[in-house]
């Protein structure tokens with residue numbers, strides 16, 4: 638018996654990194670999956686790899702900055718599977734090595750639009766369908782950089798701080814409808830996003846040890862380690878948990 642048997646989960650940023658790891662885990666636990674992101678080739682390959690292991694998964698291209706794309710994604714989940722139980726708002730972007738002085742307006746807008754407004758648009762589209770099921774679970778990906786500041790990531794920190802309070806506000810608004818809303822706050826995780834950051838800051842080989850040393854456990858997380866925390870928040874294992882920002886950060890926020 639899987640923890641998500643009979644459930645339908647929509648995962649943004651599902652073609653890569655943490656989103657894809659969560660999709661694999663959710664599927665192992667019995668969920669049917671909609672993966673969403675812009676990159677179609679990676680998305681279709683990801684969905685095919687899930688289907689090959691025996692589950693049900695589809696990929697839907699979308700740009701979370703577009704309201705119509707978000708609406709369409711939810712409609713697709715309903716047309717395909719007839720219901721929506723879990724929304725994992727995970728897609729995100731970062732422009733690293735930027736203070737407010739060196740951040741362009743385009744970079745600021747993209748960061749806020751994908752990381753924050755995307756959650757608003759997706760949740761607004763999904764919640765009416767969760768109400769029909771008498772409940773649901775929304776998990777948002779924030780970051781350790783929503784709990785504490787980080788240098789060279791001004792817009793990103795602002796966006797992830799907003800994700801945490803948006804999570805709490807949504808949790809309060811929808812608790813009466815049995816829709817739980819929580820977020821995870823990962824430390825550094827070995828994904829294409831982090832590799833891009835390390836590239837920008839001096840190269841993956843050079844930066845890996847210094848990124849690891851920022852965590853008391855002295856290493857970078859695997860995407861699966863974050864996915865397991867997301868599964869906890871998405872499943873009935875956390876049935877009395879709503880409105881939390883769960884650090885999954887190797888102890889970093891304990892400093």
Ligand SMILES: NC(=O)c1ccc[n+]([C@@H]2O[C@H](COP(=O)([O-])OP(=O)(O)OC[C@H]3O[C@@H](n4cnc5c(N)ncnc54)[C@H](OP(=O)(O)O)[C@@H]3O)[C@@H](O)[C@H]2O)c1
Nearest residue numbers: 650653654655674675676700701728729780825826828830
């Ligand atoms: N890796 C870390 O160290 C770390 C730490 C803390 C928090 N996080 C957060 O974890 C989440 C997942 O990131 P990741 O580390 O797994 O990196 P990743 O592998 O680069 O994943 C980012 C995902 O977001 C999608 N995306 C970006 N812009 C989008 C848009 N406009 N519309 C739709 N999808 C979009 C990307 O797909 P396309 O480019 O194909 O659209 C990709 O699937 C992000 O919210 C990130 O901020 C990561």
